[in-house]
Amino acid sequence: AEIWQNVPLAPPDSIFKLTAAYKADTFPQKVNLGVGAYRDNDNKPWVLPVVKKATQILVNDPNLDHEYLPITGLPEFTGAAAKLILGSDSPALRDGRVVSVQTISGTGANHLGALFLSKFYTWNGSKQVYLSNPTWANHQAIFRNVGIEPVDYPYYDPKTIGLDFDGLMNSISDAPSGSVFLLHACAHNPTGVDPTQEQWQQIAKAIVAKNHYMFFDCAYQGFASGDLDRDNWAVRHFVERGVPMLVCQSFAKNAGLYGERVGALHLVSPTKEAADRVRSQLSVLQRSEISNPPSYGARVVALILNNPTLFAEWNQDIKTMAERIITMRKELHHLLTEELHTPGNWDHIINQIGMFSFTGINTDQSKSMTEKAHIYLTTNGRISMAGLNTHNIRYVAESLDKVVR
Numbered sequence: 001a002e003i004w005q006n007v008p009l010a011p012p013d014s015i016f017k018l019t020a021a022y023k024a025d026t027f028p029q030k031v032n033l034g035v036g037a038y039r040d041n042d043n044k045p046w047v048l049p050v051v052k053k054a055t056q057i058l059v060n061d062p063n064l065d066h067e068y069l070p071i072t073g074l075p076e077f078t079g080a081a082a083k084l085i086l087g088s089d090s091p092a093l094r095d096g097r098v099v100s101v102q103t104i105s106g107t108g109a110n111h112l113g114a115l116f117l118s119k120f121y122t123w124n125g126s127k128q129v130y131l132s133n134p135t136w137a138n139h140q141a142i143f144r145n146v147g148i149e150p151v152d153y154p155y156y157d158p159k160t161i162g163l164d165f166d167g168l169m170n171s172i173s174d175a176p177s178g179s180v181f182l183l184h185a186c187a188h189n190p191t192g193v194d195p196t197q198e199q200w201q202q203i204a205k206a207i208v209a210k211n212h213y214m215f216f217d218c219a220y221q222g223f224a225s226g227d228l229d230r231d232n233w234a235v236r237h238f239v240e241r242g243v244p245m246l247v248c249q250s251f252a253k254n255a256g257l258y259g260e261r262v263g264a265l266h267l268v269s270p271t272k273e274a275a276d277r278v279r280s281q282l283s284v285l286q287r288s289e290i291s292n293p294p295s296y297g298a299r300v301v302a303l304i305l306n307n308p309t310l311f312a313e314w315n316q317d318i319k320t321m322a323e324r325i326i327t328m329r330k331e332l333h334h335l336l337t338e339e340l341h342t343p344g345n346w347d348h349i350i351n352q353i354g355m356f357s358f359t360g361i362n363t364d365q366s367k368s369m370t371e372k373a374h375i376y377l378t379t380n381g382r383i384s385m386a387g388l389n390t391h392n393i394r395y396v397a398e399s400l401d402k403v404v405r
C-alpha cells in the first residue's frame with residue numbers, strides 16, 4: 001500500500017479558486033469582486049506612501065541587523081499596537097494588565113488566542129466558541145485545529161440585509177455562563193454589518209451579566225470609518241466595562257502589509273500579576289509554534305506608530321482607502337436606485353461598512369453574475385467594495401440590475 005493512500009484530496013480554498021478563475025478569464029470587462037485586499041481606482045495593489053517612507057528609513061539604518069526578535073515580538077511594535085487598539089489612555093494599559101504578543105498577522109493572533117484558551121480557559125463543560133453566522137470562513141478551521149468546537153449565533157438577517165440584533169442578544173443570554181463569544185470589532189467580514197454604539201453597549205452588558213469571555217477579532221481598524229479611533233470604540237468600551245477579553249489585531253489591511261504578516265494578540269487580564277503569568281505561558285506556546293515572530297513588517301509598523309509625523313501620514317492614507325470605498329458604496333447605490341431603478345431596496349449598500357458588502361443576491365444570482373457577466377464574487381452574494389472603481393462600477397451595477405430582474 002502506498003503511504004498516503006488514506007489522505008483524502010481536499011477541495012481548493014474557495015477564494016483562491018475564484019482568483020484563479022478570474023485570472024484565466026480573457027473577457028476584457030471582467031471584474032474581481034472576490035478579492036480581500038484593497039485596490040486603487042485602477043485595480044492595482046496600493047503600497048501606502050507612508051509605508052514606502054518607513055521602508056526607506058529602515059533600509060538606510062546602518063545599525064539594522066537580522067537578529068532574532070524576542071519571543072513575544074518587537075516591544076516598540078507590541079507596545080504601540082496595544083495603544084492603538086485599546087486607546088493610549090486605556091485603564092488596562094495604565095495598570096499593566098495587558099499582555100501583548102506579536103503574531104503572524106491576524107490569523108496567527110486568532111490561532112494563538114484559540115490555542116491559549118484551549119489550554120488554559122476554565123471551560124464550563126465542552127470547549128466551544130460562539131461564532132457569528134456567517135463569519136470569516138477561517139474561524140471554524142482555526143478553532144477546530146485546537147480542539148474548540150464552533151457554535152453559530154445568529155448575526156445576519158437576510159430579511160433586512162442587516163443585523164439580527166434580537167437573535168444575537170438571545171444567544172448571549174441563552175449560552176451557558178462563561179461561554180466564549182467571538183465578535184468582529186468593526187467592519188464585519190463577510191457581511192459589512194456592524195452593531196451601532198448603542199447596540200454594542202447592550203451587548204457588553206449582556207456579556208458581563210453572563211460572565212462570558214470576549215474574543216475580539218479586529219482585522220480592519222481604520223478601514224471601516226476611515227478613523228482609527230472610531231473603529232476601536234467597541235473594544236475600548238468593553239475594556240472600560242471590565243469585560244474579560246482578548247483582541248486579535250491585524251495590520252494587513254490598514255497598513256496594506258498583507259504579505260508581511262504583521263499582527264498582535266492582546267489579552268486584557270484582571271490584574272498585573274495574572275498578566276505576568278499569562279505572558280509566561282503565551283511565550284511558551286509561541287516558542288513551540290514559531291520561536292520568534294518576523295521582524296521586517298513589525299519594524300515598519302513600529303516606525304509609523306511611534307513617529308508622530310509618520311503616524312499622521314498613515315491616518316491620511318487610511319482615509320484615502322476608506323473614502324474611496326465609501327464613494328464606491330454611494331455610487332453603486334446611486335446607480336441602482338436613481339439611474340437603473342433596480343427592483344428592491346439597496347440602502348444596505350450604504351449602511352454596511354468596511355471592505356465587504358452582502359448584496360442580498362442569492363447563490364444562483366451570484367453564479368449568474370460570474371457566468372454571464374464575468375464578475376467574480378463568492379456565491380453568498382458578498383462583494384469586495386475594493387474591487388469597484390470608476391471604470392467598472394456602471395458595468396457592475398447594470399449586471400446586478402439584470403440579475404435581480
Ligand code: PMP
Pocket residue numbers: 036104105106107108136184189217218219250251252258263
Ligand atoms: N479576521 C478577519 C475577520 C479577517 O477578515 C481577516 C482577513 N481576511 C483576518 C482575521 C486575518 O487576516 P491576516 O491574517 O491577513 O491578518
